[in-house]
Amino acid sequence: MSDDRKALISLRNVKKVYRTRDTELEALGDVSFDVFPGEFVSVVGPSGCGKTTLLKILAGLLPHSSGEIVVESENFDIEREVGFVFQKPLLLHWRKVLDNVLLPIEILKINRKSMVGRARELLSLVGLDGFEDRYPNELSGGMQQRVSIARALIHDPKLLLMDEPFGALDAITRERLNMELLHIWEETKKTILFVTHGINEAVFLSDRVIVLTARPSRMAASLDIDLPRPRSQEVRTDPAFGRYALEIYKGLEIT
Amino acid sequence: MSLATLAPKLKTPAVILAILAIWQGAVGLFEIREFILPTPLSALEHLFLPQPDANYNWMVHIRATLLEIGLSFVITSVVGISIAIALAWSEASRKVSMPLFVFVNSLPIIAIAPILVLWSGYGLKTNILIAFLVSFFPVVINTLAGLAAIEEELLDLVKYLHGTKLQVFLKLRIPNSLPYIFTGLKICSTMCVVGAIVGEFIASDRGLGYIIINSQYTMDSPPIYAGLMLVSLFGVSLFGLVGLAERILMPWARRGVAEK
Ligand SMILES: Nc1ncnc2c1ncn2[C@@H]1O[C@H](COP(=O)(O)OP(=O)(O)OP(=O)(O)O)[C@@H](O)[C@H]1O
Numbered sequence: 001m002s003d004d005r006k007a008l009i010s011l012r013n014v015k016k017v018y019r020t021r022d023t024e025l026e027a028l029g030d031v032s033f034d035v036f037p038g039e040f041v042s043v044v045g046p047s048g049c050g051k052t053t054l055l056k057i058l059a060g061l062l063p064h065s066s067g068e069i070v071v072e073s074e075n076f077d078i079e080r081e082v083g084f085v086f087q088k089p090l091l092l093h094w095r096k097v098l099d100n101v102l103l104p105i106e107i108l109k110i111n112r113k114s115m116v117g118r119a120r121e122l123l124s125l126v127g128l129d130g131f132e133d134r135y136p137n138e139l140s141g142g143m144q145q146r147v148s149i150a151r152a153l154i155h156d157p158k159l160l161l162m163d164e165p166f167g168a169l170d171a172i173t174r175e176r177l178n179m180e181l182l183h184i185w186e187e188t189k190k191t192i193l194f195v196t197h198g199i200n201e202a203v204f205l206s207d208r209v210i211v212l213t214a215r216p217s218r219m220a221a222s223l224d225i226d227l228p229r230p231r232s233q234e235v236r237t238d239p240a241f242g243r244y245a246l247e248i249y250k251g252l253e254i255t
Numbered sequence: 256m257s258l259a260t261l262a263p264k265l266k267t268p269a270v271i272l273a274i275l276a277i278w279q280g281a282v283g284l285f286e287i288r289e290f291i292l293p294t295p296l297s298a299l300e301h302l303f304l305p306q307p308d309a310n311y312n313w314m315v316h317i318r319a320t321l322l323e324i325g326l327s328f329v330i331t332s333v334v335g336i337s338i339a340i341a342l343a344w345s346e347a348s349r350k351v352s353m354p355l356f357v358f359v360n361s362l363p364i365i366a367i368a369p370i371l372v373l374w375s376g377y378g379l380k381t382n383i384l385i386a387f388l389v390s391f392f393p394v395v396i397n398t399l400a401g402l403a404a405i406e407e408e409l410l411d412l413v414k415y416l417h418g419t420k421l422q423v424f425l426k427l428r429i430p431n432s433l434p435y436i437f438t439g440l441k442i443c444s445t446m447c448v449v450g451a452i453v454g455e456f457i458a459s460d461r462g463l464g465y466i467i468i469n470s471q472y473t474m475d476s477p478p479i480y481a482g483l484m485l486v487s488l489f490g491v492s493l494f495g496l497v498g499l500a501e502r503i504l505m506p507w508a509r510r511g512v513a514e515k
């Protein structure tokens with residue numbers, strides 16, 4: 001990544017302290033990194049190190065305690081152009097699949113009719129043709145998470161925040177969805193910030209991997225992943241793949 | 256419809272018929288006098304006596320009671336749900352008026368009914384007021400619980416796109432509370448019937464409640480039992496209608512078992 005390009009979003013010494021009545025908990029120690037337009041950046045770190053906290057701060061769902069979050073790119077509206085895929089699918093069980101996908105459109109007060117076609121396209125992009133009129137409780141966990149990905153994309157956000165979206169799924173479904181995700185990323189040219197526990201997953205998907213230490217989290221490493229695109233399973237046999245994974249293990253002090 | 260699918264639906268009517276049959280048989284067997292307990296047949300027969308012979312013009316009274324039950328149910332539902340939404344919307348309104356609602360609900364409405372008659376007179380208006388007072392609380396409490404029962408994380412879906420509080424209510428809280436609202440309405444449907452009948456005992460010159468109380472004075476028991484049967488029929492029907500509306504308005508809740 002050349003540094004003369006403007007970052008879509010830039011975090012500078014972001015800290016987060018959760019205050020409760022009699023305790024303070026430092027969730028994010030000191031985190032600084034940039035995300036450039038079109039990049040696929042992963043964040044890995046142990047459970048409880050503040051990854052969800054970080055994404056929620058970026059999405060404006062939580063205030064940070066100190067530091068700065070700067071939007072450098074002029075044509076990025078962080079209030080409307082973010083898509084969030086939560087750790088759980090969080091579908092509205094009273095809405096059919098298609099209506100779930102259209103929720104952000106209604107919230108942003110965009111004409112709904114004009115977006116129905118797009119919603120169908122996105123559902124087919126995530127492999128859910130023909131499920132438009134089903135209710136969420138008729139879908140498997142993996143299918144629900146795919147609906148939530150389509151929902152996060154419907155308002156054409158520039159930045160997609162994904163919080164361990166496949167964490168609860170079995171390994172096979174997970175690998176499939178990773179391939180689909182790369183496909184979507186290539187097709188839609190989004191910027192993706194992807195939180196995961198999976199070290200191989202992070203290497204496989206990303207342009208860059210941010211490694212966080214345990215709480216209070218600091219950045220242990222920021223690793224450019226220089227592997228060929230488009231990625232296929234063969235890339236896993238690349239010696240460089242193993243070296244990147246090893247670097248992450250070192251950053252996490254698992255040796 | 257085959258016999259197999261029809262059979263479960265006939266269970267309830269079969270039980271009711273059995274009870275009526277036992278009742279009919281027991282009265283004959285133990286030679287119970289009619290003013291203590293008439294047979295169900297003689298009670299029902301009273302409904303069909305030609306007009307000059309019957310003590311009452313049943314159609315007039317049935318119409319009056321149905322109107323009261325229907326109006327009080329609709330009014331209580333609309334007002335109760337609206338109150339709950341207002342209370343959920345603003346914490347200040349909740350703090351100020353919740354104690355008031357609890358107070359009103361804890362009043363023995365039946366005991367203060369005579370006061371209500373003094374205030375709003377005899378007839379329909381007062382009966383609806385009584386029915387409202389005995390039945391609004393379950394609607395308010397259930398709706399309020401439903402509006403509060405939203406999964407915290409779902410709110411993030413609206414918040415991160417900077418949606419409004421109105422959107423949180425319209426898109427999340429209200430649809431999420433539908434099952435709770437219907438529970439409230441089911442309780443309301445039976446309480447409204449009780450309220451309307453009590454109103455007729457006290458403040459009316461027509462309606463099934465009026466027939467029941469009036470026949471008691473004359474110790475004419477078949478119309479009492481006929482009136483009771485009609486009242487319970489109306490109560491069960493209204494309850495059934497609410498259940499039907501629930502199934503129609505919440506299609507997501509009835510899927511699954513049957514289709515899989
Ligand atoms: N609302 C809150 N109030 C107080 N502490 C919180 C709150 N939310 C999270 N925390 C704490 O902050 C820390 C970071 O939480 P966070 O959910 O961001 O972790 P995470 O990295 O996403 O973990 P995981 O990988 O298990 O999802 C945890 O120790 C958690 O207990």
Ligand SMILES: [Mg+2]
Nearest residue numbers: 051052087163
């Ligand atoms: Mg998390």
